[in-house]
Amino acid sequence: MHMRASEDELIAAIGKVLSGAGPGVVVGPGDDAAVLARPSGELVISADVLVEGVHFDLALTSARDLGYKAIAVNVSDLAAMAASPRAAVVTLVLPTSTEDAWVIELYGGMREACDEYALWLVGGDLSRGPAVSVSVTVTGEVAPGRAITRAGARPGDILVVTGRLGASAAGLRLALDGRAPSTALDRALLRAHFRPVARVGEGGALAAAGATAMMDISDGLALDLSRLCAASGVGARLTVSDVPLADGATLDDGLRGGEDYELLASLPDLGSVHAARAAIADTFGVPLTAIGEITPDGLTAVTDGREATLEAKGWDHFGGA
Amino acid sequence: MHMRASEDELIAAIGKVLSGAGPGVVVGPGDDAAVLARPSGELVISADVLVEGVHFDLALTSARDLGYKAIAVNVSDLAAMAASPRAAVVTLVLPTSTEDAWVIELYGGMREACDEYALWLVGGDLSRGPAVSVSVTVTGEVAPGRAITRAGARPGDILVVTGRLGASAAGLRLALDGRAPSTALDRALLRAHFRPVARVGEGGALAAAGATAMMDISDGLALDLSRLCAASGVGARLTVSDVPLADGATLDDGLRGGEDYELLASLPDLGSVHAARAAIADTFGVPLTAIGEITPDGLTAVTDGREATLEAKGWDHFGGA
Helix, strand or coil, X not given: CCCCCCHHHHHXXXXXXXXXXXXXXXXXXXXXXXXXXXXXXXXXXXXXXXXXXXXXXXXXXCHHHHHHHHHHHHHHHHHCCCCEEEEEEEEEEECCCCCHHHHHHHHHHHHHHHHHCCCEEEEEEEEECCCCEEEEEEEEEECCCCCCXXXXXXXXXXXXXXXXXXXXXXXXXXXXXXXXXXXXXXXXXXXXXXXXXXXXXXXXXXXXXXXCEEEECCCCHHHHHHHHHHHHXXXXXXXXXXXXXXXXXXXXXXXXXXXXXXXXXXXXXXXXXXXXXXXXXXXXXXXXXXXXXXXXXXXXXXXXXXXXXXXXXXXXXXXCC | CCCXXXXXXXXXXXXXXXXXXXXXXXXXXXXXXXXXXCCCCEEEEEEEEEEECCCECCCCCCHHHHHHHHHHHHHHHHHCCCCEEEEEEEEEEECXXXXXXXXXXXXXXXXHHHHHCCCEEEEEEEEECCXXXXXXXXXXXXXXXXXXXXXXXCCCCEEEEECCECHHHHHHHHHHHCCCCCCHHHHHHHHHHHCCCCCHXXXXXXXXXXXXXXXXXXXXXXXXXXXHHHHHCCEEEEEHHHCCECCCCCHHHHHHCCCCCCEEEEECCHHHHHHHHHHHHHHHCCCEEEEXXXXXXXXXXXXXXXXXXXXXXXXXXXXXX
């Protein structure tokens, strides 16, 4: 049996884990709303929700990893706009069976990610409910007119991707297997799934190199590439053998596995690819790989010199049929 | 049997209901994040989640009212800071049994409230889950240094409240009774519960009149007053007979019923009370009532000339014990 804190008491305990007043935080957690100093650029805002049984399994993830991931996947959306993170608010739904210590650990993981991405956790809300869900809204800033949307890709642009794909899907498979991780590779794959990295600096470097369109790969390369093409009103030709796969990942993991949170971008020419690659490799030690090109229409994949339709299929949290 | 839209299809249908590009919306819904023009003041941000079975019952509320309320209760938090609404993002968790038409109606209600409060709905996320939950984050603006927190009340300040209290609790009781509303009063009480009004203009008028502290009453006057006192490090003496009750509401509804979303504020003197009352009555036709005063410490209620401890008890979504 454990004591159940009332809402105000739990919020006070959480308050000790939160970021508190940082630079630019005029009013922090605990009031009706938080107040932040006037942004120096345009305001970028995004929200994602993670739901027990859909996005995570409480038997597989620790509270700390879940908190970390909930922040990181949202920061990834800021990175995809070439924005700098500023502040986050979180609404949390918890079953009555959830231990307060688990909740504090969850906030500890959120705080850890916030520290890593220079983000301030300034408020939110708590409620009871039938399953754990963690809804995060992040705000960031970008110089006026400098946000990179999905909509600017033009035929002839070169498609690039940061990092290597498929590690998250391979890590999830490993976690579902249930055996203890025995190698450094196992641990790297599990980490890719439970502690994804948001490519904030890389997004800035791609924008500086002239990216015409950008997004993060959350639902698999094939599906997300189709979304970038739809937003830009263009097509794409993907060179399958050039898709950089993570060690331990299959081609299907790389094309259709979700939650890699690498950046997919289009760049206008080889010079901009070289510039972006140099900046990203030098500063972050992360590869940048050309994987195809933007075409006027259609979505195709070239395998062994043969071109075929690329099925825009991947992770859909809403399911089909 | 009904066709189930995939996530992208449902999002496209929702997109038609959303606000689209308004003044100050640089990038609207559909990209990795939304982009808003640089705010002219400080950024105010707040989030609240409404969960099926905790905050609402799908058998009692319509999708449209639920959407409206989810926005209004969040705007109320901006009003409590004396901020002007700017943009909202929504994350929605839906069981597989939810009809797409219901979801579109929900967004219709959100859109209606956004139009009423000059708020732009610029993005969000959808997920499956075991129960409906609607998490809304709102952003607003306030002139630098002009946000009114809960923390500035000083002994001697006069406590005021907008509107009349208890209508939401009385409306919920009526809805739970299950009989059809038969009078104008019945309809007004139901409306108070299902379509609460955020006091945005009133918050601005209270700030202009010199409010030292302010909050919205979401969990009942007694509990929320205790929170304002705790944040300010003061006490309060409430004159029970002065608490303005809505027609059809009991004293308990007024003191401990939740979800009225009226504003509770402290003002430094009678002159500022008169100024705020005149502005609010003239412009909005809403009463402003003095209900007590701020004291150095303790929380008491005066009834028939006798002073007793006011129990800080009200609506706690997290329950006790």
